[in-house]
Amino acid sequence: MGVAFDSSDRDLSFRIALEYFDDLRILFNAKCSGLEPWQIVSYAISLCFLIAYIKRMTRSNEPPLVQIRKSIFSFLRSLPWVRRKLEADLAKAQAEIEDEVHQSDHMREFYKFLPERCMDTEEILADGRRYAMMGERRYMQHYDPQTREEDMKLSAKLFDLFAHTDPHRSDAFPGVRKMEAEILKMTCAMFHGGKDSCGVVAGGGTEALMLACLAYRNRSRARGEWRAEIVAPSTAHPALDKAAAFFDMTIKRIQVSETDDRANVGAMKRAIGPRTCMIIASAPNHITGTVDPIEKLAKLAQRYHIPLHVDCTLGGFVLPFMEYADYSVPAFDFRLPGVTSISADLHRYGQCPGRLSVLMYREPDT
Known part of the structure; x- marks a missing residue:
């Protein structure tokens, strides 16, 4: 035979719980009675940052001790006298490397x-x-x-x-x-790169694109985000999926416009989030051969301070030659401030006898 609880028992338990909460409130107020309002606000904000930092650490695949050590080193490197020392040592090492090569x-x-x-x-x-x-x-x-x-x-x-x-x-x-x-x-x-433009020579378009993803993933991690995310049209190079699997990234494939098979700028804008580390555009893409609206995507990337990589590995190397031949070609390269990197195949229209690609950056700190 079960024991029945009437409403009076529930009310009694509720009143007892309220009394405990009231005692805690009085105790908390007594402890904070000596604090000024600015101190309370500062402690509350610090606690919020601490919770956000712990939450970000739990999303990482690296051990907590490694993350703490990296955070300490990052703070030390940000100190002015340490930063000046590092920059001087790096400049010296760069000069030695240049003399060696x-x-x-x-x-x-x-x-x-x-x-x-x-x-x-x-x-x-x-x-x-x-x-x-x-x-x-x-x-x-x-x-x-x-x-x-x-x-x-x-x-x-x-x-x-x-x-x-x-x-x-x-x-x-x-x-x-x-x-x-x-x-x-x-x-x-x-591709209209400035004096600070740089890059690497790769063994193919896949390698060049994966190197770009690796660079932007590392850039994202240096800023404290360990779940880097790629936003790309559904027609973008399949090497992006390989890069996401290799480098512990995620990728959002956005459906292109049904009218022209080009990137849907509005949909890509809605897909951008706090973890987005790069946006992809193609000139042209490997499925339909269309060129994405790179000018609009460059403005979008510049507005949200997100790197934009333009993939020109499928014949995009011919676009500069079309300009030399007085063909009207919309801007797609470093003339657009939002474009931070470009990959192009030299074995397609570049008359290279083997597989050779280049990955170009607007500047070393891209």
Whole structure:
């Protein structure tokens, strides 16, 4: 037989609970009686920031001790005298690295723009031989001069000169490193990059796009957000999904406009959130071949202070040449302030014999 509780018992329990809460209120007020209003407000705001920080830490995959250590180091690096010391050391290290990589290049003259006139075969081969000799001066000094001369005679074509090289070994093959630097600088100029534009040479469009995602993910984490998010049209490169899986990111695929298969700017604007680390646009995309409204997306990215990456890996390299031929091409590159990075394939319309892409940034701190 169960025990029945009437309404009077429930009312009694409620009154007892209220008395406990009232005792706590009196105790709390007594403890805070010596505090001024500004102190109470400051403590409340500090508590809110602490709760937000703990909540952000719990969303991270890194151990709490690692996050605390990084936060401490980040605070120390922000101190003025520490920041000045770090900047001085970085500048010194950069100068040492430049001297090291250029030690075989005594002239230190670089192609920064496409030549105004077509270079003939002999001129190209002459430049190629000069670049190849940079590595030979350092690593083939013990070779017999006659043998070295015979080896050079076998190199009848530019491709043969560098078939044995490894771009990852820039110390052994400085000529390859210099050619990559020149390719990057000329491409930045074609896409209207300024004097601070920079980037990397990649082995394909997928690698270039993934490197951009990695850079913006690291940028997001440096600002305290550990769940970086990509906002991209549904027609954007599938490498974005690979990057999200590799780099612990999430991606929002937004359906394109039904009328023209281009990015829906309004829908992408609604998809932007506090975790958004980058916006993607295509010129053109890999599904329908349409060019997204990059001017509108650039304004959107600039308004919300979010990086905008323009993927030109599917034939986008031809767009600058169309401008040179007096075709009307809407702005899609670094002329738009909101565009922070661009990826382009040189093996599509760039006459590159193998898979080669470039990833360009507006500036080093993008």
